Amino acid sequence: xxxxxxxxxxxYLEQPLTWLHYIDSRIKLTWxxxxxxxxxxxxxxxxxxxVVFLVLITITARxxxxxxxxxxGWLLLISCLAFLLVSISADGLATSHQPRLPELLLxxxxxxxxxxxxxxxxxxxxxxRSLDLAIRVSTxxxxxxYSTNL
Numbered sequence: 282x283x284x285x286x287x288x289x290x291x292x293y294l295e296q297p298l299t300w301l302h303y304i305d306s307r308i309k310l311t312w313x314x315x316x317x318x319x320x321x322x323x324x325x326x327x328x329x330x331x332v333v334f335l336v337l338i339t340i341t342a343r344x345x346x347x348x349x350x351x352x353x354g355w356l357l358l359i360s361c362l363a364f365l366l367v368s369i370s371a372d373g374l375a376t377s378h379q380p381r382l383p384e385l386l387l388x389x390x391x392x393x394x395x396x397x398x399x400x401x402x403x404x405x406x407x408x409x410r411s412l413d414l415a416i417r418v419s420t421x422x423x424x425x426x427y428s429t430n431l
Contacts, residue, residue, distance in 0.1 A: 299342045301431075316428040320421050325413055328420035335427050342431075356426055360419040368415035369405045 301309075316335075320328055339349055400407040 297343065297345070299344065301342050313428060316424060320417075320424055325416040325420075328416060328424070332420050332423050335424065335431065338431060352430070353427075356423060360423040363422055364415045364419035366415075367418050368407050368411050370411060372408045372410035372414065 316331070319331060323331070336353075339353070397410075398406060398408055399412060
């Protein structure tokens with residue numbers, strides 16, 4: 282069983298004719314390069330927006346469901362698994378804690394309710410850094426694979 286040959290990656294569809302068929306290939310190539318270069322310095326919200334935009338392009342192009350259902354399903358599954366694994370993994374910041382206690386008379390109010398640890402369930406910890414890294418990895422994987430095959 283050859284899994285790569287059974288997936289419709291990079292498959293050219295002659296029918297039905299969509300608006301993607303009428304766009305010049307140079308414009309499509311420029312469009313692809315912009316999708317591949319945009320996530321480099323993008324923040325997490327922009328990356329999530331690109332994923333949503335790619336899905337909306339697929340829907341508005343009226344590509345038949347049978348064509349992109351299997352590809353999008355596997356790709357979303359792998360991206361979600363990458364998101365989950367990276368978000369619960371260590372964030373790579375090796376901090377050494379050296380408690381320095383201020384004088385007892387000095388009481389400062391905290392300006393915000395900032396917390397570096399977002400969620401802690403048992404031995405699983407999700408920090409701000411690991412969540413940001415998970416969004417970066419999963420959206421980059423989805424964007425690179427799906428935009429090249431749209």
